[in-house]
Amino acid sequence: MTTASKPPRQSPLKVDPATDKLISQGAHFLGLTKKDLVAEAVRVYLDQRREDLREGMVEALSVLDGSLKSDVMLLTGLTSEEIDAVGGIDE
Structure with missing residues (x-):
């Protein structure tokens, strides 16, 4: 019998109000969700800092x-x- 593994739990990301405003504006004008913008930004940032x-x-x-x-x-x-x-x- 195989046990299905649970997907990782999502955790909230807490940022200061100014950063949240930037994320909101960036996501709006790029046509992305805030979640997708942050995920892509983190991937790009870590790739640049590899x-x-x-x-x-x-x-x-x-x-x-x-x-x-x-x-x-x-x-x-x-x-x-x-x-x-x-x-x-x-x-």
Whole structure:
């Protein structure tokens, strides 16, 4: 028996009033829904920033080595030396 997976739940996007006005005007004049305009804009923006995304992912992955210390470094932004200076981490 296979279980049908549920589609992801949609979540509201909260933006400031000035941005909402821009989205509304842009969607109106482009003949799109606000939802479609935002979706397309995000896709275009992330495509333009693809190299920045890649660099961020590579940097994050280079920190992770499977240890608790690497997890703490990634989550806190502390260096290995800074963690050791405050008592280190018991693995």
